Amino acid sequence: MVYAYCSTSGLPRTEEKGLELEFVFHPRSIAVVGASAEPEKQGYRYLNLLQNFGFKGSIYAVNPKGGEILGIKAYPRDRDIPYLVDYVISTIPAAGLAQLLDDCIFKGVKVAQLYTARLSETGKRELISQEKELVQRARKAGIRIIGPNCMGLYYPREGLSFRTNFPKESGSVAFISQSAGHTAEIVYRSSLRGVRFSKVINYGNASDLNETDFIYYFLHDPETQIIAAYIEGVRGERRFLRVLSEADGVKPVLIFKGGRTEAGGRATASHTGSLAGSRPIWDTLCRQNRVVPAHSAEELVDLMVTFLFLAAPKGRSVGILGGGGGGSVATADECAEAKLEVPALPAAFVAELKRIAPDEWDILGNPVDLSVVAAGKGGYAPLQGIIRFLIRSPEFHLNILDMGAEWLLERPEGGQVIHQILDAVIENSKEVLKPIAVILRPGDAPEEWRWRIVGELQQRCLEAGLAIYPSVGQAARALSKFVDYHHL
């Protein structure tokens, strides 16, 4: 990979140069300051993760006691490291930061990532000043800061991670988040549904590098196709708006906003010292810049799956395989309430139904009730043709295919039926460029066979590149936002 180091001192604002931040993601060496031999300490975990995720650069440990941690020599201070240090990860208490910064300046460090917390988010005047002064001194010396109060980078291609259960493979979704917890949840949960990431940054208090810097970078980052964010507060609204408006039409921007209410705003203040801003202003801002809003961590995952796996839709009309009678009613209601259209079956489809399900054709509609088909003389056999038509009928711009019906998984044999349905879905979906949402309910039951079957089905969907959703309501709402995004 080609990248360039840029000096940041005295440079124009980052948005003037798309990839100015490239150096942040490609350190030649990292020093963990506060490295520890105790496995439950963060200073141990960072070192361990750098080793486990295969960071190719040099790794140094800094601990006043010296010695060796995880086979890495520990230096008493950062300045004692007799080699080049590009990137510092600090896990030491806030009181030690001033001296650390001296060392960073001395060593020509480019980036300091501060797990260190208890600064501006405490709301205490002296700590707010301390954070501010630290950033000012760092910027003057050409050092960029991520955090404080953050976990930093997950960049699998470079072997950087802050969680053991994040995937080692790369992908094309970039994600920034002020919350480490949401990052842990969203990256892990979305990875189970096939999402892989270009770069993820948990940036905490955003004292220096902030949401706008990162979104602007991702907008120019060739590794990134989709930009997702969990944001508690915006620093510099004008610049933020300008960057969002530049992103419009270039890459989708999906934002989960924390602090939409007064109570939530109090929580953002003590979490990352962020001013949450008002809800109506935020909503307008999203609408004007075609930002796709997510209401919860779960919804942000649904949107990542949707934008990553689905072809662009050509309209709002949805052809549905309903799980059963009640399931068909529920899907129709959820789709209509999400402002999708649920038209009748097209004439060619009805003609085909007459042929393949001669006893059921006249009582089937859209949604197609799976249980009516199954109860017919042909059993599940007509489903192959039905799924073929549901997916291939141009009258349907979208498909929701419910394969999660509870009644199918009363016994392990039910799994075979779902596998058969999935065969037809995989076969037909390959040849059609159309958004198809597959519903698979979570395998969180006490029966081990059930958990295993759902796991197998999920695995097959992932291998086939299908978008899976845990409920019809979640799929309908995500598809609706996807269609809105495409101005349909």
Place this chain on the structure above:
Amino acid sequence: MVYAYCSTSGLPRTEEKGLELEFVFHPRSIAVVGASAEPEKQGYRYLNLLQNFGFKGSIYAVNPKGGEILGIKAYPRDRDIPYLVDYVISTIPAAGLAQLLDDCIFKGVKVAQLYTARLSETGKRELISQEKELVQRARKAGIRIIGPNCMGLYYPREGLSFRTNFPKESGSVAFISQSAGHTAEIVYRSSLRGVRFSKVINYGNASDLNETDFIYYFLHDPETQIIAAYIEGVRGERRFLRVLSEADGVKPVLIFKGGRTEAGGRATASHTGSLAGSRPIWDTLCRQNRVVPAHSAEELVDLMVTFLFLAAPKGRSVGILGGGGGGSVATADECAEAKLEVPALPAAFVAELKRIAPDEWDILGNPVDLSVVAAGKGGYAPLQGIIRFLIRSPEFHLNILDMGAEWLLERPEGGQVIHQILDAVIENSKEVLKPIAVILRPGDAPEEWRWRIVGELQQRCLEAGLAIYPSVGQAARALSKFVDYHHL
């Protein structure tokens, strides 16, 4: 158990006598008409289920070929059974129903439950008439009909069930549903969260016994404390309204309405031949009669859990253990958006915090950020005291305790922390009459250890009688409806 048989012919409408339908649930003998030796046929499954769930009365099989099925002698026709038959379950095609009714009249059958489908729900004039005539003849002969197009009764106390994975133990929630699929999902899913049922009826087309009959019965049924329903259409709106208004203040009525939209209404018509009615009328009806509306099968399960396990609330104020920083923001937002109040920590709580978490007390608020506590010198130790105060402070009328934070379950050891939190929750919740919602995310991950840990935690919650929810949003919305119900 004491119950009486009543002749129903020429009787006043059921609502005049609360427990007139008691006989429906206590047949002395059941004949499965359409009994089959093929395990995948419904006529086999009914027999098998009666045996497996321990039905105490006599079981007869009816099959034109005679012989023996599952050790039960099969008679060619119902009228050939040389014993008393109280209850008939029909799995034969609609064409055979007229003759079956002759036999039922001949045998003095009290109830006919018709799995048989393809009648009025087909929308065909002749089949609508056939269903109507059948019911008229049956009523004249004193026979009540459940269905057609239904699975019938799940009444664990009497050994009646139509699904193998329904619990064998009884409980106090009654549930009626026009959809077999929703019944399968709602009973099974809610049973995993500790709900147990008095009686459940999947009543399909409601040609004779309908939602009002059953709700009225449950209103008087001493086995039932909570009435839940999935309804696609109402037959006899005035009577329905009268019964709902009688239920108001006596037993909570939770209703998931199918067919809230035009598309959903088309689906209810072909599913159970139901006229869905208009959404605004339905909403008004719920409000006026304090019916608690559920928007989805998932939400109906949340409401069952809420009304079954939680003490009556005294207000809208909620004390929250947030999963982490972002999780705390999300819970605060979800609660406020659900119109719950999220006040600051009371003074006595703050004083206690100062003692048990001397380095963190001044940056903790409501929600209490679990990760701030954990990162402190005392680790998870102060949590015992914090949970004690959260639960015991009278300023909080409700609690939401998030123990599902993703970051805790990065590694198996995280499970021990959640078990410790749960210890404190169980200990304190025993001594306080207050609604407490515990958040445990589903264990649907590919790691087996994770699935097992969540299963163990879930089991401990169930044994302690705690209400568990899969997400903070679902808990907040259910609690809000619970508080609304109590006029707060």
